[in-house]
Amino acid sequence: MRTSPAAGWRQLTVACLAAGAVVAGGVVAAVGGEEALAPAVPVTACAPGSLPETDLQGRVPAADHASGRAAQGYTCNTAPVGQHGKTGGFKTLRYTDARGRTCAFYDSTRMFPTDVVTNLLNGNGLGVVVLDMTNPAKPLKTANLITPAMLSPHESLLVNEKRGLLVAVMGNVLTAPGILDIYDIKNDCRRPRLLSSTPSALFGHESGLSPDGRTFWSTGSVGFNLTAVDITEPRLPRPIFTKTGVIYHGIRLADDGNTMYVANMGTFNQNAVLDAPSLRVYDVSDVQARRPSPAIRLLGETTWAEASIPQVAEPFTRGGRKYVLEVDEFSDLFGDGFTFRTDGPVGAARIIDVTDPTSPYVVSGLRLQVHQPENRTEELFADPGASSPLGGYSAHYCSVPTRDNPRIVACSMIGSGLRLFDIRDLENPREIGYFNKPGTGGSNALSQPAWDVARSMVWFTDASSGFYAVRLNGAARALLPR
Secondary structure, eight states: OOOOHHHHHHHHHHHHHHHTTSOOOOOSSOSSOBOSOOOOOOOOOOOTTOBOOSSSTTOOOHHHHHHTHHHHOEEESEEEEEEEOSOOOSBEEEEEOTTSOEEEEEEOOSSTTTTHHHHHHHTOOSSEEEEEOSSTTSOEEEEEEOSHHHHSOTTOOEEETTTTEEEEEOOOTTOOBOOEEEEEOSSOTTSOEEEEEESOSSBOSEEEEOTTSOEEEEEETTTTEEEEEEOSSTTSOEEEEEEESOOEEEEEEOTTSOEEEEEEOOEEOTTSOEEOOEEEEEEOHHHHTTOSSOOOEEEEEEOBTTOOEEEEEEEEEETTEEEEEEEEESBOOBOSTTOBOSSOOBOOEEEEEOSSTTSOEEEEEEOOGGGSGGGOOHHHHTSTTTTOTTOSSOOOEEEOSOSBSOOEEEEEOBTTOEEEEEOSSTTSOEEEEEEEOOBTTBOOBOSBOEEEGGGTEEEEEETTTEEEEEEEOHHHHTTSOO
16 A cells, blocks of 8 residues: 655654654453553652652652752662763763772763764763762762764663673664764773774664673664664674664563564554554574574563553573563553544563563563553642643653562663562562652653662762662662672
């Protein structure tokens, strides 16, 4: 069936918005998934010295802003240790180099170049910020990485522990040209050394990196492309596979690099709206083995109730079974056609069993009370930042401290700050703590959290107030890897 020029423009418009993680359509039909909406997780008990929330789980009510309570922040089984800068983006990463120095890396911008002046005036500087974390109470900036991809990595910034590589592809809401930057951080993480900056990845937005550090995957959502780049020789990266016609977000790979977990943003329906977002599981062994004319094969797919925009799915194992921790971002802002809504479904996060990659299924949800449909009222949307199409009370990234039998999860849930979940019982997760420092316009906790297990800390950034090192206390600390 031919597409009219008007319909084509509508499709491109929707794709641009969705790729910027602003809009997406709701689930129309399950793809082997679970239809029941998960309940909110139980509220945790906070240890003495905490500053607990005053309302619904995850909410910062307008009354707290008016009274000054919100300015104090909200803590539960957590405490602030260190802070840096006044802006932040989508990733917070941690690496310890060959000499035992520990560094943090975070992208300083949500949307380059719109916030260049802000970053320069507040002292953050541009690009990816490098922090010496020898003393986490006083993070020391040692570098700003300002090569093309590092100026605008969007959601693509990744570290490979095994090879000591810091990698990103240039991208933004409209999928900028995919210039790939690769840095060596193995010997001195405080001063990354540029190895190459090349137009290797076609388009950029999100990404993935094989655990062996040999294959970088770039997803260009508006470019409708998935590109694999061989970075075995990081000075000479070379594209080895491209798939077009897809709207993929973050991707992660199993330990052997042969199985890929894809956050599929959906497909266009007759109204040019994205629908049926899902988790897809692919066999990518041809690419990993560097076979001639490689192909990737879809093994299985699933979706879930209240899906919004799938962001990424982090793999982990428990008792010999394989799982992914999948998180959606933002809410479903589209009604019929191009009618915007701010009270649409919120996907939040979930645990999915992928032991049989041909039949993945949802085990449980990681949802707060503010995510539940019955609580998304006009009163709630009057809270500062709550009705923002760029977040509000929704999720963005989650992470685990280890892939091997983790017991705790950290999630950046935008207006609700950093949230911690006890996943010892995978079918019945519980909240175990939180840290939220809202500004006058609410919180903007967007970054993938990083774990400093040795010092019982989680690091993350808030787009409005910068980098935080947060100590876990009490029951939350007890769940860290031993």
